[in-house]
Each structure stands twice: as C-alpha cells, then as structure tokens.
Amino acid sequence: MKLITRSLVTTALAGCIGMSFTIPSWSEDITLNMAVPDWPPTRIMKRLFDEKYKAPSGNNVTLEVDFIPWPDYYTRLNASLTSGEQKYNMAVSDSQWLGAFIEGGYYRKLNDLIDADPELKATLDDMHPAPLQAYATYPYKSDNIYGFPQMPDILITYARSDVLCHPDEQAGFQEKFGEKLPCTPEELDGMDWDMFEKIGQFFQRKKGDMLMGEPAEDDFYGISYQAGKGYDFSSMQINGFLWQGGGSIWDETKIPDGQAEGVVNSDASVKAFEHYLRLLKYMPPVVKTGSMDIFKTDELFREGKTALNVQWIGFAESVINPDTSKVAGDVVFAAMPGTKQADGTINRTSNIGGQPFVIMTWTEDDKIKEAVDFVKWWLSPEIQHEFAAAGGQSAIKSVYNDPKYVTYRPWNRTWAPGLEWQQDVWHVPQFFELLVQQQEQYDLAITGKQDAKTTLDAIAKFQQQLLEDADLIQ
Amino acid sequence: MASIVGIVAVAISAFVLPVIATLWLTAAACALVAVTAVVNAWGRYTGGLLVAPAIAVLVVMNIFPLLWSLGLSFYNYRADRQTLSFVGLRNYERLITDPVVWDRLTTTALLVVLTVTVQMVVGFLLALLFSKQFPLRRYLLILVLTPMMLSYVAVGAFFRYYYDPTFGLVSQFANLFTDEPYVLISSTAGAVAAIVIADAWMWAPFVMLLVLAGLVSVPKYLYEAASVDRVPAWRRFQSITFPYVKGLLLLALLFRTIEAFKLFDVVFILTDGGQSTETIALYVYRQAIQFNKTSYSASLSYVLLFTVIVLTNLYLYLANRRAKEG
Numbered sequence: 195m196k197l198i199t200r201s202l203v204t205t206a207l208a209g210c211i212g213m214s215f216t217i218p219s220w221s222e223d224i225t226l227n228m229a230v231p232d233w234p235p236t237r238i239m240k241r242l243f244d245e246k247y248k249a250p251s252g253n254n255v256t257l258e259v260d261f262i263p264w265p266d267y268y269t270r271l272n273a274s275l276t277s278g279e280q281k282y283n284m285a286v287s288d289s290q291w292l293g294a295f296i297e298g299g300y301y302r303k304l305n306d307l308i309d310a311d312p313e314l315k316a317t318l319d320d321m322h323p324a325p326l327q328a329y330a331t332y333p334y335k336s337d338n339i340y341g342f343p344q345m346p347d348i349l350i351t352y353a354r355s356d357v358l359c360h361p362d363e364q365a366g367f368q369e370k371f372g373e374k375l376p377c378t379p380e381e382l383d384g385m386d387w388d389m390f391e392k393i394g395q396f397f398q399r400k401k402g403d404m405l406m407g408e409p410a411e412d413d414f415y416g417i418s419y420q421a422g423k424g425y426d427f428s429s430m431q432i433n434g435f436l437w438q439g440g441g442s443i444w445d446e447t448k449i450p451d452g453q454a455e456g457v458v459n460s461d462a463s464v465k466a467f468e469h470y471l472r473l474l475k476y477m478p479p480v481v482k483t484g485s486m487d488i489f490k491t492d493e494l495f496r497e498g499k500t501a502l503n504v505q506w507i508g509f510a511e512s513v514i515n516p517d518t519s520k521v522a523g524d525v526v527f528a529a530m531p532g533t534k535q536a537d538g539t540i541n542r543t544s545n546i547g548g549q550p551f552v553i554m555t556w557t558e559d560d561k562i563k564e565a566v567d568f569v570k571w572w573l574s575p576e577i578q579h580e581f582a583a584a585g586g587q588s589a590i591k592s593v594y595n596d597p598k599y600v601t602y603r604p605w606n607r608t609w610a611p612g613l614e615w616q617q618d619v620w621h622v623p624q625f626f627e628l629l630v631q632q633q634e635q636y637d638l639a640i641t642g643k644q645d646a647k648t649t650l651d652a653i654a655k656f657q658q659q660l661l662e663d664a665d666l667i668q
Numbered sequence: 669m670a671s672i673v674g675i676v677a678v679a680i681s682a683f684v685l686p687v688i689a690t691l692w693l694t695a696a697a698c699a700l701v702a703v704t705a706v707v708n709a710w711g712r713y714t715g716g717l718l719v720a721p722a723i724a725v726l727v728v729m730n731i732f733p734l735l736w737s738l739g740l741s742f743y744n745y746r747a748d749r750q751t752l753s754f755v756g757l758r759n760y761e762r763l764i765t766d767p768v769v770w771d772r773l774t775t776t777a778l779l780v781v782l783t784v785t786v787q788m789v790v791g792f793l794l795a796l797l798f799s800k801q802f803p804l805r806r807y808l809l810i811l812v813l814t815p816m817m818l819s820y821v822a823v824g825a826f827f828r829y830y831y832d833p834t835f836g837l838v839s840q841f842a843n844l845f846t847d848e849p850y851v852l853i854s855s856t857a858g859a860v861a862a863i864v865i866a867d868a869w870m871w872a873p874f875v876m877l878l879v880l881a882g883l884v885s886v887p888k889y890l891y892e893a894a895s896v897d898r899v900p901a902w903r904r905f906q907s908i909t910f911p912y913v914k915g916l917l918l919l920a921l922l923f924r925t926i927e928a929f930k931l932f933d934v935v936f937i938l939t940d941g942g943q944s945t946e947t948i949a950l951y952v953y954r955q956a957i958q959f960n961k962t963s964y965s966a967s968l969s970y971v972l973l974f975t976v977i978v979l980t981n982l983y984l985y986l987a988n989r990r991a992k993e994g
Contacts, residue, residue: 269957276747276960298748400847413834413849423942479833482854484942499834623748626958637942641854 221252224564229271229285231549232261234511235345236286238584239572246580247571255564264489265424268626275300275554283557284565286344286549290426292332294623296340301552304330304339307566314566317573317590318342325589328618329550334446341550342569345508346589348612349434349530349544350605352495352503352513353382356524357397360406367396379607382528386540387435387469390417390502390531394476397501418477418494419504422487423637426619426629430545431504432470432636433619437543438533439466444628444657446620450668454657459650467646469533471639484637496520504530506547510605511585527605529612546616548587582606589613624664631656673700682739687752698727741967748960759967769968772951779863779935779947780928786868787924788917791875795913798876799883816873824937827866831938859943866934871927875920882913915987922983929976948972 230236240259249255260282262270268291274281275295287295295301308315318326318339325346330339357363359377367375371392376382397416402409420427433443441463444454457463478494480486488505495503496512496519516522532542551572553565571577578588583602587609588594594613600606620628632653639649661667678697681690702724709717744755763769798809815823833839833849842850852858890908899907932949939945952972956965 272748272960273957294748299750401843423940479839479849479851479854482851483831483833483859484939485828485853494834497835630954630958634941641943 221254222560223254223256224249224561225256225258226284226561226565226568227258227260227282229260229262229267229274229282231264231267231286233264233508235347235508235581235586236261238581238586239344242577242580242584243568246577247568249564250567251564253564255568257568265487268425280554280556283554283561285552285554287341287552288549289328289341289546290619290621290625290629292340292552293621294625295552296332297623300554301340302555302557302562304341304553305337307562308339311566311570314570314573317570320591321589322346322591322594322613324546324613324616324618325548328546328616329548332621333449334618334621341552342573343548343589344551344572345548346587346613347506347508347547347549348609348616349431349504349547350507350510350608350612351382351385351528351530352505352510353379353526353528354498354501354521354524355526356521357406357501358382358393362404362407363396367392370396379526379528379604382526383608384540385528385531386534387473387531388534391473391476393417393502394473398476412499413478414498415478415494415500416476417473417502418481418486418491418500419473420486420488420491421474421477421481421484421640422490423484423633423640424487426633427487428636428640429619429629429632430547432467433617434530434542434544435466435470435533436463437617438541439463439469441466443619444661446622446666449666453667454661455654458654458657459647464647464650467639467650471646474640482641484641507587507605507609508547510603514604525604527608529608532615542612542615543617544612544615546618548589622661622664622666624660624666627660628657673697683754694732698732737966738970740963741970743963745963746960747956747962755963759964760971762964763968763971769948769951772946772948775945776929776931776948779860779867779931779945780925782860782864783867783871783928783931784921784924786864787872787875788921790868790872791920792879792917794872794876795879795883798880813873813877815870816877818870820870820933821937823866823870824934827862827869827934828938831862853939853943856944859939859945862938863931863935863945866938867928867931870934871924875917875924878916878920879913882916883909886912914990918983918987918990922980922987925979925983926976929972929979 230239236259240257243257247255247257268288271282271285271287271291272294275298287301292301296303308318318330321343325343327335329343329346330341332338332340355377358375364375364377367373373389373392374381375393375396376385376389394415394417397405397414399405399410399414401412403414404410405414420431422428436442439462441460442457444458445452474481477486478499480490480494488509491500491503492505492509492513494500495505498520510527512518513525514522519525530542530544532540534540551565551569553562557565572581573590575590575593578590578593579596579598579602582588582593582599585603587606588599593599594606594610599609619625622628635644635649635653635656638644639646658667675697678690678694681693685693702720706717706720741759742754742756743752744759745752794812798805798812818826830836831838831852833851838852839850842848852862886909891904894904894908930949931947932953935941935945935947935950936953941947941950948968949972952965952968955961955968
C-alpha cells in the first residue's frame with residue numbers, strides 16, 4: 195500500500211513538474227514576415243509593434259519586416275510574389291497593385307475574416323470611405339475587401355513661413371501683385387493654383403539676389419511639385435489637375451462602357467494638363483531632366499531651396515526634424531492648392547496616397563489569426579492615436595475627429611478636410627503597363643519634347659488599345 | 669545514344685505534357701545523359717571526369733536556364749498568372765514588327781558606338797600616358813583604376829548628383845561663368861552625353877589596363893633602333909607600338925561592346941530611360957520584371973543574345989584573319 199501511495203505521489207509530482215514545463219510551450223512562437231516600403235510610417239509601425247504589441251492569443255508573435263526603398267518596392271515585391279518563394283505573409287501594398295496581385299492569386303480576400311469578427315467590422319464601418327475604397331476594394335468601390343489601411347496619405351502644401359512671412363517679401367509681393375502673400379497656415383489654406391503660380395513667379399531668386407533682406411546664398415525657387423518620370427511621380431499630381439479642371443482619367447468603375455479615347459484626351463483634360471505644365475517653368479531646373487520626383491522635391495525643400503512644396507504627408511516628419519532638415523523650425527502646413535470655381539469655391543480633388551495591409555493567400559490559418567489580431571491592434575484607437583502623435587495618420591473617423599488629433603502634429607489640421615477630396619487611380623491588373631506608358635508620355639511633355647494635346651492623345655490611344663485587348667473596354 | 673533519347677523525349681514532352689512534367693522529364697534526361705557519360709568515361713577519361721563537376725555547375729546555372737528560357741519564348745507565359753499556351757514564333761513575330769523594339773535597339777546601338785569609342789580612345793591615351801615613368805605614377809594608376817572597381821549603382825548615383833542642376837558640381841562650375849544653372853540632362857543629346865561620360869569614366873580604365881599590358885611588352889631595343897634611325901614618332905607608333913597592342917585592343921573592343929549592349933544600370937539610375945535613352949536591356953527589364961511578360965521578354969533576350977553572338981563572331985573572325993596575315 196505504501197508502495198502504491200508512494201508511486202502515486204511520485205507520479206503526481208512528476209506530472210506537476212512536467213506540467214510546469216509544458217505550460218509555456220502552449221504559447222507558440224509565430225513570425226509574421228512583412229514586406230513594407232522604407233519610410234517613416236512603416237518605421238513607426240515597427241517601433242510601436244516592438245515596444246507595445248502583446249498578442250491576445252498569448253503566442254509569442256514577432257514581426258519580421260523587410261524595409262524596401264520606395265522606387266524599387268513594386269519590382270521587389272512583384273519578383274518575390276511571382277517567383278513563388280512565398281516569403282511574405284503580409285505586405286504594405288500600394289492600392290493600385292490590388293488588381294494585379296489579386297488576379298494573380300497572391301492577395302487573400304478578407305470578407306470572411308471581417309464577417310466573423312464584429313469588432314473588426316465595426317472598425318471598418320468607422321472608416322472614411324475614400325481610403326477604405328481605395329485601399330481595400332477590388333473591383334474598385336465593390337464590396338470585396340482585400341486590405342486594411344496601414345498609412346492613409348494625401349497631398350498637402352509644405353510652406354516656409356520664415357520666407358513667406360518676411361516683411362520685405364510681403365511688401366514686395368504686395369507691390370508686384372497687389373495682393374497679400376499668404377503666409378500663415380490659414381491663409382495658405384485659401385491658396386489656389388493661380389496664387390501658387392504667382393508665388394512661383396515671385397521667388398525666382400539667383401544667388402546674390404535679395405531674399406528675406408539678405409543676399410541669397412544660392413538660387414531659390416518659389417514652388418515645386420512632383421514631375422518625375424519614375425513610378426507614379428507625376429501622375430499623382432497631374433490626376434488632381436485633371437479632375438479639378440473637369441477632365442478625367444479612364445474610369446474603371448464604368449467597365450466595360452467607359453472609354454479612354456475622348457475622355458483621357460478631352461478638351462478639359464488637355465487644358466488642365468497645360469495648366470500643370472505651365473507652372474513647371476517656375477520650379478528648380480532639375481524639373482527639365484524628368485527626375486524631379488517626390489524624393490527630389492523633398493530634398494530641395496529640406497535643403498531650403500524652395501518656398502512651397504506639394505508633398506505627401508508621409509514625408510512631413512523628416513521636414514520638421516532638425517537632424518534631417520535645414521528648415522525644420524520654419525515650416526507650416528496647409529491644404530493642397532486647388533482650382534477656383536465660378537462660384538468662388540476651390541475644387542481640391544486629388545489623388546489619394548497611402549497603403550493598405552494585405553495578407554497573402556498562402557498564409558497558414560494560425561498566422562492569419564495573428565495577422566488579423568495585429569491589424570486589429572494597429573487599428574485600435576489607442577495605437578492609431580499613438581501613430582498619429584508620432585507622425586502617421588488615421589483613416590478612422592472617431593480617431594481623427596477627436597479634438598486631440600490636430601494637436602499632435604502641425605499638418606494634422608489639413609487631414610480631415612483633405613480626405614473629403616480624395617479619389618484614386620486605376621486598380622486593374624494592367625495598372626503598371628498603363629502607368630509606365632503614361633509616365634513616359636508625361637515625361638516627354640514635362641521635358642518640353644511635346645505638347646499637352648499630343649501627350650494625352652498618345653496616352654488615350656495606348657490605353658484604349660490595351661484595355662480593349664483586356665476586354666475592359668467594349 | 670542517351671543524348672539523342674533525352675533530346676527527343678524533351679522535345680516531345682514540351683508539346684504533349686504539362687509544364688511540370690516536362691520540367692521533371694528534362695531533369696531526368698539530363699541526369700541520364702550525365703550518368704551515361706560518367707559510366708562510359710570511367711577509367712578512360714579521368715581528367716574529363718575531374719572537370720565534370722564544374723561543367724555540371726555550368727549546365728545547371730547557365731545552359732539549363734538558357735534552354736528553359738528559349739523554350740519559354742515559344743509560349744505566352746506570364747509570371748504573375750502561371751498559365752501557359754504554345755504560341756510558336758508569335759513572340760518573335762511581334763517583336764520584329766514592334767516599332768518600340770526597333771527604337772530601343774537603335775538607341776542601344778547609338779550608345780554602344782559612342783561609349784565604346786570614347787572608352788577606347790580615352791583608355792588608349794591613358795595607357796600611353798602610364799606607359800611612361802613619372803613621379804607618383806603608381807598612386808595615380810591606382811586612382812585611375814578605382815572607377816572600374818565600383819558598383820554600377822554607385823557610379824550611377826555619383827553621376828546623378830554630379831549632373832544635378834541644383835547641387836551638382838557640373839552645374840556649380842558652369843554657374844561661375846554663365847550665372848545660370850547648367851542642366852545637362854534636359855535634352856536627348858545631353859542625356860546621351862551624360863550616360864557616355866559616366867560609362868566611359870567607369871570602363872576606360874579597363875581598356876587602359878589591357879593596352880598597358882601590350883605597351884609594356886614592346887621590346888625596348890625596337891624603340892632604340894628606331895631612335896638611331898631617326899624614325900618619326902607617328903611612324904614609330906604605327907610600326908612598333910600598334911602591332912603589339914592590336915590584339916589586346918581588339919579584345920578590349922570585344923569585351924566592351926558585349927558589355928555595352930547590356931547597358932542597363934547607369935541608364936536606369938541616371939535617366940530611367942527618359943530623354944529617349946531607354947536601351948533594349950531596360951526595355952527587357954520592364955517587360956519581364958514590371959509587366960510580367962515573361963515569354964515576350966525571353967524572346968527579346970534571345971534577339972539580344974543573337975546580336976551579341978553575331979558581333980562576337982565577327983570580331984573573332986577579324987582577329988583570326990589579322991593573326992593569319994601577321
């Protein structure tokens with residue numbers, strides 16, 4: 195009996211000791227591999243994850259992030275996906291790639307996960323429709339959801355308040371144009387493209403010319419916006435001009451009846467594109483090379499060579515950081531200029547930026563669960579507020595409508611009003627072919643090789659043929 | 669026999685079997701040929717067997733991908749769709765009738781002629797300079813050779829800043845005289861010049877190195893004899909120097925022409941094909957990597973390969989003929 199009792203006690207003890215060793219092993223080590231563009235919003239995300247994220251499942255979840263430079267991001271992600279290496283479970287994808295990668299079978303449809311999770315559904319219901327439709331739906335504006343916003347973004351105006359508010363410059367501008375040079379964020383909010391052009395015309399200073407009451411140390415220019423040949427580094431700005439001027443791009447929501455010819459090269463589009471081209475002559479001379487992309491305009495602004503720059507919000511953090519910007523203490527932010535309408539209002543329709551999270555089709559169930567938990571954590575009000583406070587943006591209405599939101603960063607005041615003006619470019623699988631040809635044609639116009647009409651005619655003809663071949667136009 | 673069986677089996681399978689089955693059958697045929705060769709050669713060709721691993725690596729890394737891509741060029745395969753159907757010569761027909769391809773080939777030919785000419789001239793002159801002894805020669809030689817050792821991306825990025833109208837040295841220098849920023853890449857001619865200068869800066873030292881090897885091999889007594897006979901400098905160069913470096917010059921010309929035909933990196937970074945400088949290599953990259961038109965880009969690559977092979981053989985023919993004449 196003693197022997198039996200001793201055996202039972204020993205077994206029980208061994209069991210308990212064994213249990214104490216096996217309990218921790220119930221929490222699994224799970225790694226989410228994610229491809230992301232290398233810029234502040236994704237760096238902030240990684241930092242917040244490492245500092246704060248605890249998986250609700252109790253698993254030990256790590257986020258392995260591949261930071262890929264923006265100009266190479268599409269080709270690197272495309273190469274990874276099409277090679278079949280299945281390296282990534284998730285990616286921060288540009289919204290325009292949705293069609294290509296969904297049709298290719300790489301991005302997972304998320305409706306089932308959303309329907310099964312009321313909390314996630316409520317979050318998406320609380321989202322502004324513009325970013326949600328742009329980042330998540332395919333076909334565009336359908337009910338099929340493929341993404342969750344990671345960093346929503348819009349184009350805004352970065353302005354040098356020290357230059358614009360200087361009394362000498364104010365007086366000079368008043369004398370030349372009989373108008374006040376906008377200087378405060380509120381004044382700059384009211385700026386249309388005509389005023390933008392005047393500022394470009396006014397600040398054409400050579401080295402040694404007077405600037406802010408002193409001889410300029412280097413050439414100085416009034417305005418800049420993207421006009422580069424690479425990726426979408428002119429289309430994103432030109433689309434805004436087209437929409438504001440009553441023109442249009444090929445509208446994918448009108449498949450199969452929507453045409454390219456007659457729309458892309460309509461009279462209104464040509465006029466709007468001419469407006470875009472007309473302003474280039476006031477910009478830094480690098481614009482003539484076709485390489486004035488968003489990185490070059492950012493560099494020129496941070497180096498103190500321009501007074502105004504139209505740029506994505508995602509770049510703003512580095513502009514106010516003294517370590518990376520010579521003008522860190524002298525920058526204010528305002529809405530992107532727009533086109534003044536007959537009734538005096540300003541049309542600011544613009545191409546939305548920003549990117550969604552996507553989940554790959556080959557991701558295993560346990561990782562999908564962790565990925566969804568991670569996305570829910572990311573979209574939770576607390577983290578969205580922290581992201582916004584660190585320099586990011588939120589597409590969630592209850593977050594960005596919170597009065598605290600505009601106090602986080604000087605550009606946040608432009609966010610909620612700007613969201614109302616956003617539209618997106620195409621999401622169809624032929625996106626990249628459409629874009630490359632368009633960028634090549636725009637580049638010819640930007641560098642002075644052909645006029646606006648020839649350019650848009652060539653684009654319209656190419657798009658009509660390509661989209662007819664793909665049965666997207668009948 | 670095994671080779672014939674392998675080739676026939678692979679050819680038939682390409683038409684009747686699915687892709688994966690063809691892949692495995694090709695691999696099996698290669699293995700069969702390899703095993704047969706080893707068994708037949710064992711004891712008789714030990715030397716050959718010893719180099720067999722290296723040849724196997726060559727086959728796996730070069731020959732097989734080449735044949736695979738050649739096969740793909742007869743299909744309409746797209747990397748992002750994984751669907752496949754046989755289209756015969758349609759891709760080749762399409763590219764021959766595509767004016768864009770001819771435009772890119774013309775641009776490439778122009779850049780090949782210009783970059784190679786500049787490299788040969790500059791390289792030759794540098795070699796003549798460094799064939800003489802002068803103070804600090806060794807250190808200057810190291811400096812001159814440095815660009816050749818840099819990566820294409822570094823050279824492209826360097827020259828991009830070098831030509832930048834706002835920050836670049838070229839513009840700053842021109843500004844001293846003209847009071848205007850100088851924008852080199854604002855026209856096709858300027859963009860071509862920018863590419864030619866960057867590529868020549870990188871590769872002229874390579875030509876110099878080869879020519880220098882020829883120059884230092886010229887026996888000194890020939891120059892001494894010519895000096896005694898008071899032979900003019902140009903005649904000395906024509907009769908003594910040039911014959912010694914001719915073969916190496918031709919070799920440099922061959923290497924640089926082949927490389928110039930594949931010109932990609934510097935163009936990609938400096939102009940991204942803008943200002944009408946898109947080369948055929950950049951065009952192939954767009955078709956393959958950005959548009960996922962795998963089969964079409966494979967057929968384009970084969971046209972490029974064929975052009976380079978024809979040129980190479982032309983050079984070799986000329987070199988052999990001159991050697992026989994010599």
